[in-house]
Amino acid sequence: MINAKSFSLPSRILHWLMAVMILIMLFIGVFMASTAGPNYHRLVTLHRPLGIAILVLALVRLANRLRSPPPALPEEFPPIMKFGAKASHVLLYALMIAMPFVGWGMLSAGGYPIPLWGQSVLLPPILPHDPALWAALRSAHTVLAFLLFGMVLLHVGAALFHGLIREDAVLRSMTWQAKADRE
């Protein structure tokens, strides 16, 4: 059986769209959580729907990934490297899905109303009102966000290593140039 050399077009669109969204989200998050300035409320108001959009896209992406498997990694990679690549992708998926749930869940546990868009559309609580749980999840949201950011840094570094140093097919499999490789 012949593996495609590239990610399918939907996979690539989802990847880059979500890469931008997640990076924006991480930056908005740490910025708003360390400001008492005039944009605080606006940023929190943007953070919620953007986070929920990431959740929806991540679930679509997961389904898409199960339907169209990714291209195989170059065969000469030692198993440990293949494992590292796989494991890091699994972790990225897990965090893309966990972060919005933790955000939504913590506001539920904190007894906050959770406006999704404007003030009129509210998300239902997904956890019971429980202040201790709110405190724990609020910390978890921070810890997981830092883990996600650390993973993204490694991921970007690895992608560039493949693209600039090894010049193998890995970076191209996620970019538009890859079309040329297609059979």
Added chain:
Amino acid sequence: MATKPLVPSASALRWLGVVAAPTALALGFLWAGGWLTPHRLTQTSLLDALRAVDGTHPGFRRNHAKGVCVTGWFEGNGNAAGLSMASVLQSGRVPVVGRFALAGGMPFQADAPAKVRSMALRLMPPGGQEWRMGINDIPVFPVRTPQEFQDLQLASRPDPATGKPDPARVQAFRAVHPWLQVAGAQITHRPLSSGFADDTYRSLDSFLFVGKDGTETAVRWSMVPLQPVTPADAHADDHDYLFRQLIDDLHAHSLQWRLMVTVAGNHDVIDDPSQGWAEDDRQIDAGTLTLTTVESEESGSCTGITFDPLVLPHGIAPSGDPILQARSAAYMRSFAARSGEKLPVPAITPTMTAAPGGAEGKKS
């Protein structure tokens, strides 16, 4: 397929390329999170300033720490419905969870007539369109911006040598903030009522009422007591006399306040809570608050929430008042911090709030 070495040799420039992107992202992240700008005004710096004044009291609110929970209802009369489509302002009754407190982060401070008293309310109409507010019994707020709030806190922190604020430091703050003089004088010379029940509480910050057609109207509001007002004079020599009086009142009868909405006039400054509005502004009686029960914070329903002033229903929006942003941010942080700590027995215990004759204190 020719196999490459795992790490082929490459120019330093290419390696720089590999390292540069993650490094740039990491630096940007550190900047965004305020780690490269230690003097940024943040949730943490505001709470640190409060702690510098009041000390560390795990489990308690970082400000307005001494308080008691109450419940009751709010009955809108529809008079303000033309200005705001908020469902709480239509005619009808909604349940309320509230809290009375003394300003300041010391949970065991002694009651005294001139200490700032507060009322906090959570109005809960069906459908989740909540309205939360924390309102104080002063005519105006002492500062105009969050930075000034923090600077004033730091200026009035106790001197370790005397245990009292250093007058020179407070003087220095005043000298560089001459525009706050009027507010300071208005707060100092405000009339004092006898207790929580006959006090008037004010939003101080401005908000926007949003009508059905999208029209925005700048407003402030106050809760005006229906109980007769008596001036503060001699009071019981009791550490908690204000709270005891409130508890006795609520056990004897319900307490009521009228929600008076003030519509900004042409010359009123909207976004500065240190400036009062004109006396002849239009006032709307928007409904009546009735409080009927009182409970200690230890078990009461006001403990597990924060009265974030930006939890607003559809039909009420924040104004450009910068204090509101800082409040929303700081209340969330205070709420998260205290919720992760064990709440010690508060000053106003369940025994004190129990109905007289109902529970005779702890059985030994």
